[in-house]
Amino acid sequence: MSAAPRPDTPPRLEPFRLRGANFNLLVLRLLDPRPEAVVPAIGDQFRRAPGFLRFAPVVLGLADLEVPPDQVDFPGLIAGLRGLEIVPIGTTGGTPEMRNAAMAYGLPPIRSAGGKESEEPAPAPTAAAPAEPPASAPPPPPQPAGAMRPTMVVDQPVRAGQRVWAQGCDLIVTATVNAGGEVIADGNIHVYGALRGRAIAGGGDNAEARIFAQNFDPELISIAGYYAVREGLAGAPIGRAVQVRLTGERMRFDPIG
Amino acid sequence: MAQVVVVTSGKGGVGKTTSSAAFATGLAQRGKKTVVIDFDVGLRNLDLIMGVERRVVFDIVNVIQGEARLNQALIRDKRVETLSILPASQTRDKDALTKEGVQKIIEELAKEFDYILCDSPAGIEKGALLALYFADQAIVVTNPEVSSVRDSDRILGVLQSRSKRAEEKRDPVKEHLLVTRFDPARVERGEMLKLEDIQEILSIPLLGVIPESESVLRASNTGTPVIMDGESNAGQAYADAVARFLGEEKPHRFLEPERKGLFKRLFGGRAA
Numbered sequence: 001m002s003a004a005p006r007p008d009t010p011p012r013l014e015p016f017r018l019r020g021a022n023f024n025l026l027v028l029r030l031l032d033p034r035p036e037a038v039v040p041a042i043g044d045q046f047r048r049a050p051g052f053l054r055f056a057p058v059v060l061g062l063a064d065l066e067v068p069p070d071q072v073d074f075p076g077l078i079a080g081l082r083g084l085e086i087v088p089i090g091t092t093g094g095t096p097e098m099r100n101a102a103m104a105y106g107l108p109p110i111r112s113a114g115g116k117e118s119e120e121p122a123p124a125p126t127a128a129a130p131a132e133p134p135a136s137a138p139p140p141p142p143q144p145a146g147a148m149r150p151t152m153v154v155d156q157p158v159r160a161g162q163r164v165w166a167q168g169c170d171l172i173v174t175a176t177v178n179a180g181g182e183v184i185a186d187g188n189i190h191v192y193g194a195l196r197g198r199a200i201a202g203g204g205d206n207a208e209a210r211i212f213a214q215n216f217d218p219e220l221i222s223i224a225g226y227y228a229v230r231e232g233l234a235g236a237p238i239g240r241a242v243q244v245r246l247t248g249e250r251m252r253f254d255p256i257g
Numbered sequence: 258m259a260q261v262v263v264v265t266s267g268k269g270g271v272g273k274t275t276s277s278a279a280f281a282t283g284l285a286q287r288g289k290k291t292v293v294i295d296f297d298v299g300l301r302n303l304d305l306i307m308g309v310e311r312r313v314v315f316d317i318v319n320v321i322q323g324e325a326r327l328n329q330a331l332i333r334d335k336r337v338e339t340l341s342i343l344p345a346s347q348t349r350d351k352d353a354l355t356k357e358g359v360q361k362i363i364e365e366l367a368k369e370f371d372y373i374l375c376d377s378p379a380g381i382e383k384g385a386l387l388a389l390y391f392a393d394q395a396i397v398v399t400n401p402e403v404s405s406v407r408d409s410d411r412i413l414g415v416l417q418s419r420s421k422r423a424e425e426k427r428d429p430v431k432e433h434l435l436v437t438r439f440d441p442a443r444v445e446r447g448e449m450l451k452l453e454d455i456q457e458i459l460s461i462p463l464l465g466v467i468p469e470s471e472s473v474l475r476a477s478n479t480g481t482p483v484i485m486d487g488e489s490n491a492g493q494a495y496a497d498a499v500a501r502f503l504g505e506e507k508p509h510r511f512l513e514p515e516r517k518g519l520f521k522r523l524f525g526g527r528a529a
Contacts, residue, residue, distance in 0.1 A: 179410075
């Protein structure tokens with residue numbers, strides 16, 4: 001939610017762009033769950049190669065830990081590593097329970113894309129988790145690689161100043177999107193009330209995405225980066241049930257229902 | 258258990274302070290121990306509308322900064338025994354308010370009062386956020402006008418995400434819609450938003466509709482909350498709204514334009 005009014009800079013349609021990228025990350029495979037054993041050992045190695053890991057983001061490998069998750073002192077490990085200027089950013093491997101325990105301390109599971117860590121038993125890919133899920137969150141169900149994420153459903157009105165972002169999935173709003181509200185999805189957007197705010201579908205490049213609205217009355221519509229503001233919608237069937245899609249570089253507005 | 262009620266709107270000049278004064282007085286008239294806090298630090302209007310501006314010694318900022326005790330700053334109303342006012346400071350700005358300070362004041366007031374009304378300043382800045390932070394219920398004041406409805410929509414979003422109840426994931430703040438300055442004749446002519454349109458956009462329960470009335474300005478200028486003017490439409494509409502707030506069923510009144518008789522048309526005279 002953006003609370004502050006925008007400064008007087010020229011308005012930009014996109015305050016951000018979402019792009020996939022591959023990173024080479026170091027995996028720190030924990031063989032011992034005790035910070036008092038792990039941290040000094042890293043410290044020793046670190047002293048022999050000063051600066052080697054400095055501020056390096058590392059992924060904690062959990063596959064070799066053979067203790068129950070509650071015996072792993074994640075806060076202690078995180079603090080100890082941070083003390084050595086090593087920044088743990090996530091986890092890989094290990095049991096779902098173990099990954100979940102780490103998630104409670106802000107370390108989400110990270111899926112290894114290339115399978116370079118070959119000796120590691122392939123980690124079950126998981127749905128990307130929010131940065132700080134409640135500690136009681138159930139373990140994310142294992143899914144086959146590349147599986148669809150569940151659609152995000154919003155039952156409350158999206159009010160002025162509110163922004164809903166369905167990351168990597170479709171979005172369904174069963175209430176209205178009010179003027180000044182913004183709904184964004186990497187997939188399709190369905191609004192079963194009036195769409196009076198902004199709807200941005202298809203993320204940056206999904207030109208197949210569509211927008212459906214029960215009562216089409218938007219401020220701005222965008223699919224895959226192509227957009228139209230209200231002024232440019234003079235020919236669109238305002239107030240009707242409408243489907244919006246991209247044909248080539250043109251947006252099409254078709255009445256439905 | 259004391260109820261903390263914020264009177265808020267986002268937009269300025271829609272009638273927050275008038276409504277706070279009327280509601281506080283109405284609740285107190287019905288025997289509820291009520292205190293109304295002016296959060297508009299730096300501007301300070303509530304004491305004027307409540308007619309106690311000449312009795313202000315200390316204010317909310319003095320209490321927060323430990324320069325006065327809460328009891329020294331509270332002004333007991335002379336007309337309604339169960340009503341108190343905690344005025345704002347005119348010489349400070351809203352940065353003088355702190356979350357901890359406000360919390361301490363509200364906790365202390367909760368020991369004595371049934372209802373703690375927080376008269377929010379306009380905007381969505383610090384003063385307004387603090388006024389709504391501790392709320393159990395919210396009265397959202399809206400005029401039948403597009404920008405006012407938009408700002409109310411915005412403040413509802415803020416209530417749902419930045420109040421203490423929202424942060425602690427408790428039951429959400431109970432929201433009430435109060436439409437003020439409603440002019441049925443202008444609505445009929447299409448110059449103002451229809452009630453249904455406002456309700457459709459904001460989709461929260463309607464607590465009351467206060468008709469546009471000269472009696473409101475008169476009441477403000479004389480420092481008498483308009484609810485004390487039982488003759489006026491606005492005063493009666495506020496009394497109805499207070500009754501509904503306390504759970505009574507009351508039909509909505511003053512929604513249709515007044516049909517003036519020939520006599521009134523000839524000799525002028527406008528709706529009181």
